[in-house]
Amino acid sequence: MSQKNNLISKEQVLHVAKLAKLSLSDTEVELFSEQLSHILGYANELRDLDLSNYPPTSHPIELENIFREDVVIESISNKKVIDNAPQSSNGQFLVPPILND
Amino acid sequence: MTIQNNSTDDSEYSEYEPTIGLEVHCELKTATKLWCGCKNSFGEQPNTLICPVCLGLPGSLPVLNKKAVEYAIRIGLALNCTVQPSIFHRKNYFYPDMPKDFQISQYDIPINTDGYVLLTDGSKVGIVRAHIEEDTGKSTHFSSSGRIHESTATLIDYNRAGIPLVEIVSAPDITSSEMAKSYVNELRNIIVATGATDGKMEEGSLRVDANVSVKKKDQIELGTRCEIKNLNSLRSLGKAIDYEIDRQIQLLNSQKKVIQQTRHFNEDLNQTVTLRTKEEAEDYRYFPEPDLVSLNPTGEWINEIKLNMPKLLIDRRQSVIELIKDSKEMSQLIGTVNTLVDQQLDTLFIETVGFGSDPTLTLKRLTNEAANSIDAAKKLNSKELAYLINLETSGKVSSTQSKAILSNLLENTSETVDSIISRLNIQSFGDKEIEQLLDNLILEKQDEFKRFVDGDDKVIQFFIGQVMKLTKGQANGKSVTQILLKKRNG
Ligand SMILES: [Zn+2]
Numbered sequence: 195m196s197q198k199n200n201l202i203s204k205e206q207v208l209h210v211a212k213l214a215k216l217s218l219s220d221t222e223v224e225l226f227s228e229q230l231s232h233i234l235g236y237a238n239e240l241r242d243l244d245l246s247n248y249p250p251t252s253h254p255i256e257l258e259n260i261f262r263e264d265v266v267i268e269s270i271s272n273k274k275v276i277d278n279a280p281q282s283s284n285g286q287f288l289v290p291p292i293l294n295d
Numbered sequence: 296m297t298i299q300n301n302s303t304d305d306s307e308y309s310e311y312e313p314t315i316g317l318e319v320h321c322e323l324k325t326a327t328k329l330w331c332g333c334k335n336s337f338g339e340q341p342n343t344l345i346c347p348v349c350l351g352l353p354g355s356l357p358v359l360n361k362k363a364v365e366y367a368i369r370i371g372l373a374l375n376c377t378v379q380p381s382i383f384h385r386k387n388y389f390y391p392d393m394p395k396d397f398q399i400s401q402y403d404i405p406i407n408t409d410g411y412v413l414l415t416d417g418s419k420v421g422i423v424r425a426h427i428e429e430d431t432g433k434s435t436h437f438s439s440s441g442r443i444h445e446s447t448a449t450l451i452d453y454n455r456a457g458i459p460l461v462e463i464v465s466a467p468d469i470t471s472s473e474m475a476k477s478y479v480n481e482l483r484n485i486i487v488a489t490g491a492t493d494g495k496m497e498e499g500s501l502r503v504d505a506n507v508s509v510k511k512k513d514q515i516e517l518g519t520r521c522e523i524k525n526l527n528s529l530r531s532l533g534k535a536i537d538y539e540i541d542r543q544i545q546l547l548n549s550q551k552k553v554i555q556q557t558r559h560f561n562e563d564l565n566q567t568v569t570l571r572t573k574e575e576a577e578d579y580r581y582f583p584e585p586d587l588v589s590l591n592p593t594g595e596w597i598n599e600i601k602l603n604m605p606k607l608l609i610d611r612r613q614s615v616i617e618l619i620k621d622s623k624e625m626s627q628l629i630g631t632v633n634t635l636v637d638q639q640l641d642t643l644f645i646e647t648v649g650f651g652s653d654p655t656l657t658l659k660r661l662t663n664e665a666a667n668s669i670d671a672a673k674k675l676n677s678k679e680l681a682y683l684i685n686l687e688t689s690g691k692v693s694s695t696q697s698k699a700i701l702s703n704l705l706e707n708t709s710e711t712v713d714s715i716i717s718r719l720n721i722q723s724f725g726d727k728e729i730e731q732l733l734d735n736l737i738l739e740k741q742d743e744f745k746r747f748v749d750g751d752d753k754v755i756q757f758f759i760g761q762v763m764k765l766t767k768g769q770a771n772g773k774s775v776t777q778i779l780l781k782k783r784n785g
Contacts, residue, residue, distance in 0.1 A: 215389055252382045252583045252589055253588050255588060258588050259590060260588050262358040265327065265332060267332025267346070269333045269344050269345055269346050270346055271343075272341075272343050283450060284341070284450075285340065286342060286452055287391070287450065287453075288451075289449050289451060291436065
């Protein structure tokens, strides 16, 4: 498929990759541009259907109002949680600085 | 009011006007978090109130807390909003305070829309929406200098992650820092009265983001706005807004552009500083949360919530006003009524007046004398309080005596007024006793009495002073005045 026909341009792929903190090679950018375009192209076919009699749905399962009562359930221990952390300090997760510019 | 940054009195500044919209985040007082059964509690050991759901571990699923929805609806009703069917969205961003790498929030279809808040001066601020979302974890930045920009590492505590929040977004109807403070104060009082939140800014259970822009007065289009994050006191809110208005006007006046960005208020420097510039980072790629179904509160449930929720602030103030509306001082008492209700003493007031005490005097005693010990005041027995106020109104105890008895009553709310009177040896100086004292005084101070008889009313104070000296402040000044006037008029 030629670049011209792609619904998702290479620039858009790079933008989304940046938001997702992914670094892609040129080949991957090309590949994903094509694959994402295919997916959107398929979604576009749905536009041809007459859906005027169907209200928009936000979820494929027809359920609403699924609740839990406000009752405390015991949490897991700090040790168990922190044991999984790559780095910790005094029971807290230690992560690289957030704002460093 | 002191004017800061000279922004309002400098003529070149007067051609600009600020536009301010506020986002207020309030934590809900549920027992558990929004999506899991972890305890909702402030000030616990870090990372002890967490589970696979609020840590965002693979395979865990959120289930909506019914009480949180009820509280959100209470807030919506108190803010005159429409409560509507809504859905949840994922707001995607990379920031370690959200372990899932997204925050579950409401986007285009929030639970509450289109409300308003009436400020105490009568002005109105529109509420665009009040939606449900989860709080993030708490990050502490490590650095040798203490500055956020120079931090070397960040510590994360997820106890707060997943605590239910309602975010209340105002319309850009606010035009000054004073109005912003007045709005937040009134909003806080309203939502605290619903019982849904405790509104403690100092503990971070109520946090404010301010969107500020300025434009020339004749310009229709709004100026470029900056968002100031996480203002956690009314004082910082006011200062940050004043600084930001001034900064933007100075930029525009020197032909520079305001850049749309997120800013942080530095309390020490008293100024706002850039946190991040809005560009791609603001692309949150919202999409419907597939792990949650839609929220569609039935009319029946909303009605039940409305019926069972605590009385609205505005109605509580009205109930007090009804009782004092015949008072001559009514117009000066409105602020006092608000204070009474904000301090949760209105129920006690209404009960006390129900026992026959004078409403105006009861209001004054509760908001002045009891103001320094609110917690004790809440425990006061309304019948005893009414008894005390009645003793004062009928002149059986003086106002000084009454205040002394009340302060003893506040120290031990289970003691009776009569027991305090006998314990403190408070003597009631009735009109007869006072008249006797006055008769003796008049013989001693004939010159003064003659001046009074000749029409010099200032001498009344002199006699009150003398009587007070003799009774160690236990006589009623009003009685002294009345008796003297009776003597002069024959
Ligand atoms: Zn949890």
